[in-house]
Amino acid sequence: MSDLKATLSLNDGRQYELSVHQGTLGYDAIDVQPLVKNKLFTYDPGFMSTASCESAITYIDGDEGVLLHRGYPIDELAENADYLEVAYLLLFGERPTPEQHRDFTKLIKNHTLVHEQLTRFFQGFRRDSHPMAVMCGVSGALAAFYHDSIDVTNQSHREITAIRLLAKMPTLAAMCYKYSTGQPFMFPQNHLSYSGNFLYMMFATPCEPYVVNPVLERAMDKIFILHADHEQNASTSTVRTAASSGANPFACIAAGIASLWGPAHGGANEACINMLEEIGTVDRIPEFIARAKDKNDPFRLMGFGHRVYKNYDPRAKVMRETCHEVLSELGVNTPLLEVAMELERIALNDPYFIEHKLYPNVDFYSGIILKAIGIPVSMFTVMFALARTVGWIAHWKEMYNQGGFKIVRPRQLYTGEKQRPFEKMEKL
Template identity: 30%
Template sequence: MKSGLEDVVAAETVLSDVDGQAGRLIIRGVSLDDLVGSRYEDALALLWSGFFDLPSDLPGALAQARKEVFRHVGAADSSLSPVDAIRALTALIPDGDDLGTALQLVAAPAVFTPAILRLQAGARPLPPQTGLGHAADILQMLTGETPSPRQAAALDAYLVTVSDHGLNASTFTARVIASTGAGLTSAVLGALGALKGPLHGGAPGPVLDMLDAIGTAENAEPWIEAALTRGDRLMGFGHRIYRVRDPRADALKSALRPLTASGEVDASRVALAEGVETAALALLKRKKPDRPLDTNVEFYTALLLEALGFPRSAFTCVFTMGRTGGWIAHAREQATTGRLIRPQSRYVGPMPQQAA
């Protein structure tokens, strides 16, 4: 038995390949480097090809789905955390297996997250606009303003980058649920529950907490050294799979550059992050030479989402916006090609004592 199912192959998939040794992510035969300049709708079409009869105008169909799910916003409970609130609203979507259900599930976090955030800020939710792309519409529902092309492209880059990533905990959860014959809503809700855990989807926020605590690039090295001496974990560094730099970190760092050049993101904030990254990598290499600890996707995710106006409390919700398309693809793949997932366990408890 391997704890955590380490190195256990539980499924064959055409959807994504995570090469932790080479630091490479391939989605449906396309490297992340080549895919990251696409719109999220294009990544969705790639992931869903062969699992649904896709319309010629998938962006238009997704825009219509955003309009359809907006009707549920009236049931929002703004006293809940954003992730709990979107989970409750997503549960209102009927549990089907068709394209319409899939589109509504992708639309759900995109519509519900801005609505919840606005309600919590004392503002009214804004309806989607069908004339905008998916990323741009998310941002206008959040801020009430049409985003710049650079801002929309940055959010697209994030959504594409996190759209699928092998058999991670939430995706495996989605496949287990789909293998029982349950519908897509059940699979997505289960996956969202797994993503909510801080060991999976909850780490980008603490990256910003770390940057705030460090304050200046000059303070990075002593702060990090003290943290490592205490045995603290550095947020944004190290990954269960990658033995080298996470390729998604570079994709998101690149997505920040146009925003920095245009002044739409605080250049001093980016400079602080780069200084912290440099200091952290040097200290990790020196203090933990036997462990491959490099920059992961969470480090630049935090900066990018902060620059786009999302609060830390909603970072898991934005992750959900991107990953839902991948969850659905895996659920469909499992339902059409797999069996009921039913592993064995090894009993290590006490045995009943036989009577004398």
């Protein structure tokens, strides 16, 4: 807390002095907690102007297009680190030494298996269930396998919980896919990398050997890194809200997955591919561009612009390069990808897009990559959940490490009926 003070003056003569908190970077925050004693609340739909916590994990400057994890720029992390190195950084605050990275990777690999009983849990779902519905269910079910053994007030318990979640999410995600196709589940292979193992569990079968393509493996690793954390977004805030009640951490992550499922959040890359399929062919692009520019038309171009970034999404630049690497490696050339590439060209050159800062975002490119790799559109948000799990865990862990948090209890501006009598009805 700084020496800065803010004064709130109401036109009825009431006046309140409020403290101001200053972070390392970014905006200052006015502490409005004292207002409640005077029967005043702040009104902030969507909490767009409210800092709900203090955090040292991720910093975003949307105006400048900056994303830092523990002070490190996201593009440098994506180019120079693997996903587990970034995961360690998010969880523990500093990048690992080579020895710590080796031991951390080994520890993760030792926890990749899920309980055999959990494999039978899948049989309760229809084969055509949306994978995110299944993911919500099976991740929440982990709470039943790790319930009595977890004391969230115990730091060592929190550490092993973080390891278990990080290790098992790729296994669960791949099982969701395999179940939808009717293929057998593939056990994790601990000699493979985190991303390589995930691709193996997704696409290998017992019938023949499967060799992980290193270009696709690195692309998947970058997708995981670029989606690992994004500050206090809807799903992360949901995890923190659930955790504030002392809930089982696996249940908290399941709550985060449920929040992520929405098309305005994690489902954006799925919505982007659906849009590309709606456009269909390159010759129809001008029609949809015109519709996007028409304020009276409800059509919106998905995968362009960002709620936070008013500049180029720093993750999108890395994802763009990776996208072209994957397409080149696979030699993919479909109408859908032709539409995507032409839309990208227009967005980067059209004055309207530039003026309105409608740059292609990370969802635009990640969707194209996932589609090219062979991951079905219905699995896109599951990929996001898998990558974001480490961010959720890091915030959950930070929250308990800081201590002193309160159960989340937003207030409301009541606009309903005033008190009125309820008289007994004469029944017919």
